[in-house]
Amino acid sequence: MAALRREGRRFAAPLISPQPLNPVRSSISSAEDQAFMGVRSISTQIVRNRMKSVKNIQKITKAMKMVAASKLRAIQTKAENSRGLWQPFTALLGDTPSIDVKKNVIVTISSDKGLCGGINSTSVKISRALHKLNSGPEKENKYVILGEKAKAQLVRDSKKDIELCITELQKNPLNYTQVSVLADDILKNVEYDALRIVFNKFQSVVSFVPTAATVLSPEVVEREAEAGGKLGELDNYEIEGGETKSEVLQNLTEFQFSCVVFNAVLENACSEQGARMSAMDSSSRNAGDMLDRLTLTYNRTRQASITTELIEIISGASALTG
Amino acid sequence: MIRHASTGLLSRSIATGVQHRHFSSTEVPAADELFMMAWKRIMPNLDPPKTPLSFVRPRPSSISAADIASKLTVNLVSPYSEFSNREVDMVVVPATTGQMGILPGHMASISELKPGVLSIHDGDDVKKYFISSGFAFIHSNSVADIMATEAVPIEQVDPASVQKWLVEFTQKLSSASTDLEKAEAQIGVDVLVALNSAL
Numbered sequence: 001m002a003a004l005r006r007e008g009r010r011f012a013a014p015l016i017s018p019q020p021l022n023p024v025r026s027s028i029s030s031a032e033d034q035a036f037m038g039v040r041s042i043s044t045q046i047v048r049n050r051m052k053s054v055k056n057i058q059k060i061t062k063a064m065k066m067v068a069a070s071k072l073r074a075i076q077t078k079a080e081n082s083r084g085l086w087q088p089f090t091a092l093l094g095d096t097p098s099i100d101v102k103k104n105v106i107v108t109i110s111s112d113k114g115l116c117g118g119i120n121s122t123s124v125k126i127s128r129a130l131h132k133l134n135s136g137p138e139k140e141n142k143y144v145i146l147g148e149k150a151k152a153q154l155v156r157d158s159k160k161d162i163e164l165c166i167t168e169l170q171k172n173p174l175n176y177t178q179v180s181v182l183a184d185d186i187l188k189n190v191e192y193d194a195l196r197i198v199f200n201k202f203q204s205v206v207s208f209v210p211t212a213a214t215v216l217s218p219e220v221v222e223r224e225a226e227a228g229g230k231l232g233e234l235d236n237y238e239i240e241g242g243e244t245k246s247e248v249l250q251n252l253t254e255f256q257f258s259c260v261v262f263n264a265v266l267e268n269a270c271s272e273q274g275a276r277m278s279a280m281d282s283s284s285r286n287a288g289d290m291l292d293r294l295t296l297t298y299n300r301t302r303q304a305s306i307t308t309e310l311i312e313i314i315s316g317a318s319a320l321t322g
Numbered sequence: 323m324i325r326h327a328s329t330g331l332l333s334r335s336i337a338t339g340v341q342h343r344h345f346s347s348t349e350v351p352a353a354d355e356l357f358m359m360a361w362k363r364i365m366p367n368l369d370p371p372k373t374p375l376s377f378v379r380p381r382p383s384s385i386s387a388a389d390i391a392s393k394l395t396v397n398l399v400s401p402y403s404e405f406s407n408r409e410v411d412m413v414v415v416p417a418t419t420g421q422m423g424i425l426p427g428h429m430a431s432i433s434e435l436k437p438g439v440l441s442i443h444d445g446d447d448v449k450k451y452f453i454s455s456g457f458a459f460i461h462s463n464s465v466a467d468i469m470a471t472e473a474v475p476i477e478q479v480d481p482a483s484v485q486k487w488l489v490e491f492t493q494k495l496s497s498a499s500t501d502l503e504k505a506e507a508q509i510g511v512d513v514l515v516a517l518n519s520a521l
Contacts (some may be wrong), residue, residue: 083377
């Protein structure tokens with residue numbers, strides 16, 4: 001019985017290999033056709049190539065993770081040191097996200113480079129929502145964008161609202177001088193009643209809190225302080241120095257804006273590196289998993305082909321002797 | 323009956339708990355309710371962003387203005403460093419209107435600062451910092467916030483390089499042609515003269 005089956009296979013073999021198998025294989029790679037001529041075992045070439053590319057990708061993501069980690073460490077201490085800077089302003093002027101003014105400027109802070117998780121889309125989403133929240137008749141909403149990524153997303157649907165776009169912020173290490181020049185640029189070129197700064201506040205390597213800080217224009221501060229309400233306490237303070245009260249208030253709000261932006265830019269850069277680090281960590285882990293699976297497949301196929309060959313040899317030998 | 327009594331007790335304890343928290347929250351105010359409500363109405367699917375108020379560190383309450391604290395709480399902040407919640411006897415700040423001493427119980431005020439020496443007195447110990455400019459907020463609860471764009475301990479300043487830069491900026495001032503250049507050189511000279519006299 002077994003001998004008959006073996007005979008049958010021998011007859012069938014020229015029919016099966018290699019011609020009928022070729023169309024299937026050529027769809028994968030025609031270059032490997034030559035390797036298949038007369039070989040009945042399954043090719044491991046494709047799996048091997050795939051393994052190599054996955055391994056390379058893993059190497060790249062690992063390197064990117066390392067880079068992000070070292071950058072994060074440098075920037076994290078900076079961000080933590082700058083956290084005290086805006087606190088006195090919040091203590092004095094309070095926090096007024098619900099203030100209802102005519103000209104709103106939304107300052108969206110994002111990163112220049114991608115591959116850093118969802119931090120940019122979060123700030124864009126929050127900015128869009130703030131835009132919607134503050135829109136109404138006789139109201140103006142403008143965007144000021146820091147960073148390439150938010151620009152790419154916001155240009156699509158609110159191109160006419162973009163007032164100013166600043167990129168390549170992180171070319172040099174961030175410092176206060178640079179940020180205050182930038183803040184000055186924004187204040188000079190944009191008319192505003194309230195500036196809303198949207199950024200991701202760094203909490204830990206895996207968690208970032210989308211945050212919206214509000215900075216009011218000196219006129220609005222003065223009006224609100226006189227009208228009482230949230231800034232009513234400001235009237236209890238005696239304002240010294242400068243010619244007039246409004247002059248000091250202008251200096252104060254401009255200084256506040258630069259301080260808030262400085263902290264926001266640092267926090268966002270910190271979140272970016274943290275997000276990139278965790279994204280790269282998970283992708284290198286994913287590449288590792290994939291590599292394991294591929295290695296398993298590869299080894300199984302190899303084993304199977306060896307077994308087949310052995311069976312062929314043994315059965316051939318036994319056919320001759322038997 | 324007893325069950326009812328226990329629930330009553332429980333609810334009361336919860337209520338007092340809430341009330342207590344509310345009382346202490348005068349120091350750390352909750353986020354803006356109005357903003358949260360408006361956000362929930364317009365963007366029900368997106369969590370509202372946090373506001374700086376939820377990250378602000380607790381500060382001493384302003385209720386104790388009547389009984390003057392014996393010490394002054396100073397927060398000196400600059401973009402690169404922070405020196406917070408230090409209790410001292412007196413601070414002298416270089417306000418634009420002249421040197422200003424701040425003692426506990428000082429009236430609430432906001433003052434602009436000019437380049438000069440900030441000295442912090444605690445007992446016999448005097449710490450001097452050179453600050454380039456900034457603002458000082460004095461709150462009615464004996465808390466002073468001093469914000470400076472640069473603050474360096476005076477010991478860390480090198481007198482030789484101050485002299486060198488002073489000469490350079492004086493030259494720049496005399497050779498300045500445009501208003502902007504003149505103003506820039508004037509700022510440099512002002513800072514360096516203040517620094518020089520502080521040393």
